[in-house]
Amino acid sequence: MTESWWRDAVIYQIYPRSFADANGDGIGDLPGVRTRLPYLRDLGVDAVWLSPFYLSPQADAGYDVADYRTVDPIFGTVEDARGLVADAHDLGLRVIVDLVPNHSSDQHAWFRQALAEGPGSPLRERYHFRDGRGAEGELPPNDWPSIFGGPAWTRVPDGQWYLHLFAPEQPDFNWDHPAVADEFRTILRFWLDLGVDGFRVDVAHGLVKEAGLPSLGRATEWHLLDVGESPCFDRDGVHDIYRSWRAVLDEYPGERIAVAEAWAPTLDRVADYVRPDELHQAFNFSYLATGWDVESQRTMIDASLDAMGRVGAPATWTLSNHDVVRHTTRLLQRNEGDVAGRKPVEVDPVAGLRRARAASLLLLALPGSAYLYQGEELGLPEVIDLPPEVRQDPAFHRATGQDGYRDGCRVPLPWSGATAPYGFGPDGGPSWLPQPASWAHLSVEAQEGVPGSTLSMYREALALRHKTLTEAxxxxxxxxxxxxxxxxxxxxxxxxxxxxxxxxxxxxxxxxxxxxxxxxxxxxxxxxxxxxxxxxxx
Structure with a gap:
């Protein structure tokens, strides 16, 4: 295994519930992932990143974690996770798992005990519980909005409020409390001991809040890609946390890594997360949001390489993930100010795929590390016509429904056959989100070995990248x-x-x-x- 493997690695994101279903319940799982690992080896990627599979009520697709050391039964068991890591290593693939340190589930043992014990409980200090404003404490402690719409505070029966920058089922941890820091260092070691090669750190910029939780003083909405300057994101205190994590990672052989999902106002601020004694990589969301024109691309590529180069880190490049509209659709939308394509519209599928293929080949030619999202190697478009009753994105059902269209990029993959669910599960039952009838020609089976298919292009490009290009x-x-x-x-x-x-x-x-x-x-x-x-x- 190569030293500094991560500096120019191609890492493939697996959204487990939508990748492959082994037991026929319509939801993807870890045994399903294990059966498809040879496909990823043959695709030519270096590592896989799995979105959360921990025990969770699934209020936000597993990003509301009830137990960080247990696999949710819908995905399998800890032994399935151990077997997946071993299988991947046997195939020459590394495994990165999602870590969710900004918030837990409201079903986490700490939070449940904090509610039961009431105001003054030591467990409440591990979250952000506050008395409300107003004569009867009937107003939230401050005016912060939730990323998912509505206020970032929920009142409990005893009258106090708790902070949740996302859904009410996702209370934010108080990272000023030493028990929180201690707990996450043990969580890191649990999964490192199991053999994982690293972590993708969810909401890496959100752990530390401004002292006193000051109000914004203005009405605002926050979105995943454009929060901007705020008292609860990208505070300097997060860097002490990541220095302590780097010390843990460096205890283990094989260059275990951490990747920051860090939304920050500037690339220089993002680069702070990957200084030599902090994390290894940070997602380049500024590039994902860049327009499809020479001046914009050239400017952003230069700025990315320059910002990361100043701290000795590799640039990263990505076009799609589980939170944004697939680039097969998004790159043709040209929605000014809507960098994620939050409300996708119908585009010409032929023109959309042509531009997406061009953008993917450009991305794979750039120096640094590339992140691919499952299904982009098949040319999958965004599914924009999901009926409201099947949507599960919590933001879709809150307040104005802002940013509530992430289900369209999470529709399960088509593997084979002419009708849904296209080999996603073993017995032909429906998948947890419906797949379009038009996907039959986009399945792995339909593209396998076909010259000029998108799958063939990705395989050829990844092979050429490994053979022709080096980080130097x-x-x-x-x-x-x-x-x-x-x-x-x-x-x-x-x-x-x-x-x-x-x-x-x-x-x-x-x-x-x-x-x-x-x-x-x-x-x-x-x-x-x-x-x-x-x-x-x-």
């Missing part, structure tokens, strides 16, 4: 034609991207390695079609 190959821009993004890496690799809606002729860059779509690569010049990326060997 720096990026150099090349000016070609207007509307064409061109850069080289190392001594013999060139990437060209047509980011316009028209074909553009460019000088022939060399020997074609791979293209996101078909075109004639012969002659002294090349006409690159719209929304097309090509890799070349000089």
């Amino acid at each position: 190959d720096s990026l150099c821009w090349v000016d070609t034609a207007e509307g064409i993004l061109t850069f080289t890496r190392g001594a013999g690799f060139t990437c060209t991207v047509n980011m316009t809606d028209r074909p553009i002729e460019i000088p022939h860059p060399g020997v074609l390695l791979i293209g996101s779509g078909p075109f004639d690569a012969t002659g002294d010049s090349v006409t690159l079609p719209p929304d097309t990326t090509a890799w070349w060997s000089n």
Whole structure:
């Protein structure tokens, strides 16, 4: 296993309930993941990241954790998790698991005891319980909103209020309390001892709140990708927590890592999370939100490489995940100010897939680490017509329903067959979210071995990336034609991207390695079609 493997790794996100169902209950599980690990090895990724599978009431798809050391029965057992890690290692894959330290479930033993014991309970100090404002304490302690809509406070029967930056079922921990810090260090060691290779840290920027929990003094809404400056996110105190975590990670062999889901106002603030004595990587959400044009892409790529380079960390790149509209749909929306495509609209599926394939090849050519979201290698679009009665995103059912459209990117994968559930489970029963009839031609089986399919493109591109590019190959821009993004890496690799809606002729860059779509690569010049990326060997 290579030293500093994570610096240029390709990491594949598995959303367990939607990846593969082994027991036929319509919900994906860890045994299902185990059966599909050879598929991921053959795809060519280096590691998998699994969204939460801990014991949970599932108020927010497992991001409300009741017990951090137990697997929820809908996903399997701790032994299934241990077997999954062992199987992955046998196949040369590493395993990263989600860690949710900002909040617990309201069914966590600590929180339940805190409620039972009432005001003054020592357990209440491990969360943010406060008396309310107003003559009878009838108003929330401050004016903070929840990310999921409505106020960030819920009142309990004895009159006090507790803070939840997300759903009411997700009370925020008080990280000023030493017991919270001690507990999470033991949780880290529990999973490291089981063999996991690292952690994706949920809401890494949210653990520490401004002293006194001051009000904002204004009406506002917070969204996942654009919280901005606030008294409860990206406070300097989080960095002491991550320094202590890094010391734990460094106790273990094999370079165990932590990846920050850190939303911060600037890339420089994000880079603070990956200083040499803190975490290893931070998701680059600024890149995910970048427009599809040469100037925007070039500016953001430069800024990302510069910010991370100053602290000696690799840049990371991603286009989709379980919280945003799939880029097959999102990149064609052009919704100004709506970086996640929070309310997706119907787009031309052919044009959407063409642009998504081009964007994916661009991403995989960049220096640093790449994160893929399950199903993007199949070209899956966002499912935008789910009926309200099947939606499970808690934000959809709260207040204004802001950001309540995450179910559309979580629809279970199509593996085989002509009708739903497309081999997702063993006996053909319905999946927990309905799959579109149009997905039959997008299944793994339908694309397997088909030249030009999106699955074939990803496999070929990942193989070429491992063979052709190294972390040491720096990026150099090349000016070609207007509307064409061109850069080289190392001594013999060139990437060209047509980011316009028209074909553009460019000088022939060399020997074609791979293209996101078909075109004639012969002659002294090349006409690159719209929304097309090509890799070349000089």
